[in-house]
Amino acid sequence: xxxxxxxxxxxxxxxxxxxxxxxxxxxxxxxxxxxxxxxxxxxxxxxxxxxxxxxxxxxxxxxxxxxxxxxxxxxxxxxxxxxxxxxxxxxxxxxxxxxxxxxxxxxxxxxxxxxxxxxxxxxxxxxxxxxxxxxxxxxxxxxxxxxxxxxxxxxxxxxxxxxxxxxxxxxxxxxxxxxxxxxxxxxxxxxxxxxxxxxxxxxxxxxxxxxxxxxxxxxxxxxxxxxxxxxxxxxxxxxxxxxxxxxxxxxxxxxxxxxxxxxxxxxxxxxxxxxxxxxxxxxxxxxxxxxxxxxxxxxxxxxxxxxxxxxxxxxxxxxxxxxxxxx
Numbered sequence: 001x002x003x004x005x006x007x008x009x010x011x012x013x014x015x016x017x018x019x020x021x022x023x024x025x026x027x028x029x030x031x032x033x034x035x036x037x038x039x040x041x042x043x044x045x046x047x048x049x050x051x052x053x054x055x056x057x058x059x060x061x062x063x064x065x066x067x068x069x070x071x072x073x074x075x076x077x078x079x080x081x082x083x084x085x086x087x088x089x090x091x092x093x094x095x096x097x098x099x100x101x102x103x104x105x106x107x108x109x110x111x112x113x114x115x116x117x118x119x120x121x122x123x124x125x126x127x128x129x130x131x132x133x134x135x136x137x138x139x140x141x142x143x144x145x146x147x148x149x150x151x152x153x154x155x156x157x158x159x160x161x162x163x164x165x166x167x168x169x170x171x172x173x174x175x176x177x178x179x180x181x182x183x184x185x186x187x188x189x190x191x192x193x194x195x196x197x198x199x200x201x202x203x204x205x206x207x208x209x210x211x212x213x214x215x216x217x218x219x220x221x222x223x224x225x226x227x228x229x230x231x232x233x234x235x236x237x238x239x240x241x242x243x244x245x246x247x248x249x250x251x252x253x254x255x256x257x258x259x260x261x262x263x264x265x266x267x268x269x270x271x272x273x274x275x276x277x278x279x280x281x282x283x284x285x286x287x288x289x290x291x292x293x294x295x296x297x298x299x300x301x302x303x304x305x306x307x308x309x310x311x312x313x314x315x316x317x318x319x320x321x322x323x324x325x326x327x
Contacts, residue, residue: 005149008035016156021045022243024160025057032153036146038134040113042066045130045161046074047242049187053130054242056161061111061135068107069133076103079118083128088119088150090142114139119150121158130161163242177252181238182209184246197251199224199231208326209249213237221321223259223268230256233325260322261304270297272324275314 008031015027025043032038040060044053053070061069073079078101082089091098092115098104108116113135121130132150136142173179179194186209188200199205202224212220212235219236232254237247259268273283284294298310307313317323 005035005145008032009149009152012153013156016153016160020239021056021160021241022239025243026059028153028157028160029057029059032134032149035149036117036134037136037141038117039137039141040065040111040133040135042069042133043130043157043161044070044133045163045242046128047163049163050185054244056130056243061133065107065111068103069131072107073103073118073133074131076101078103082118083120086120086122088117088147088154090117090147091115092140108135111135112137115141117142117147117150119154119157121154121161123158123162123164124155127162127164129158129163132157173252174254177254179250179252181241181248181250183240183242183248184213184244189241189248191250197253198226199233199253200251202226204326209235211326213247213249220325222323222325223256224325226255228255230259232256234321235325260320263301263304267297267301267304270294271301271313271317274298274301274310275317275323 012028012031015024015031017024029041029043032041042058042061043056045056047054053074055066055070058066074083078094078098081094091104099109115136115138117134119132120128121132122128134142173191173194177194178197179191180197180200181189181191182200183189186206188196190196200209205224219234221234224231224233234252236250236252238250240246240248259265263271270283273286278286280294280298281291284291287294302308302310302313305313305316307316
């Protein structure tokens with residue numbers, strides 16, 4: 001391999017390890033162009049949960065073309081040699097005349113491509129993770145050195161496309177926090193170096209996530225009760241792990257043994273009722289207790305929080321992010 005190609009290989013392999021899959025894929029396509037001389041490229045990963053291919057990055061291909069290069073390409077009989085060989089293959093490496101195949105006549109040819117090169121990607125355990133496609137307008141565009149470089153880079157690309165790999169985020173997560181990434185379909189993704197958050201498995205949390213994803217809010221903080229105490233939670237909209245346009249939600253949680261300001265569970269319940277705008281009389285009726293009982297709770301809340309009024313206590317709770325998360 002030429003020294004210049006070795007440098008491209010090293011830079012592309014390094015780029016493939018970036019946290020943002022979409023950004024990494026676009027960088028790889030850009031770095032390989034001087035060696036492969038492709039006019040169009042696409043990197044697709046295989047999502048085993050959805051049993052479908054997802055486009056990580058594509059350049060020049062039209063939407064219909066790159067879509068056909070996913071599930072249809074993988075399922076077509078004429079492309080079986082590419083899947084079975086586990087090595088990059090060019091159109092002229094294929095048995096028979098590939099330009100007579102349905103994929104070429106219906107997809108690649110009408111899109112203006114005379115040549116192509118594809119590599120199916122597999123993890124170290126032999127698990128299929130995705131495909132890399134290159135196309136060129138001129139026939140014979142892909143030389144042996146391009147195929148050699150792609151073969152050497154394939155393991156790094158396979159790891160980048162492996163959706164079973166634990167996810168990382170660009171967010172600073174406290175070392176002791178639990179964290180889970182949840183995409184717009186409700187699928188949970190593990191976060192690197194973090195134990196999974198418990199809140200997403202609790203009843204009612206899915207409803208909260210749907211409301212949060214549909215809202216203009218970018219972040220929310222608050223508390224939720226758990227079987228072992230309380231969870232201090234922050235939810236934040238982040239990039240989708242598969243590079244799709246819909247945002248995902250990063251759920252971070254820190255278990256806490258007690259409520260803030262030494263509030264009792266009943267006082268905390270009353271504080272949230274105050275935040276909802278209910279009067280003392282309404283709070284008493286809702287809980288079927290005496291008005292004096294609620295008044296006493298409110299007085300204790302104000303004392304513990306060091307606030308002179310109900311409004312001051314609610315404003316302080318909002319600033320501190322200590323109300324119920326769904327509030």
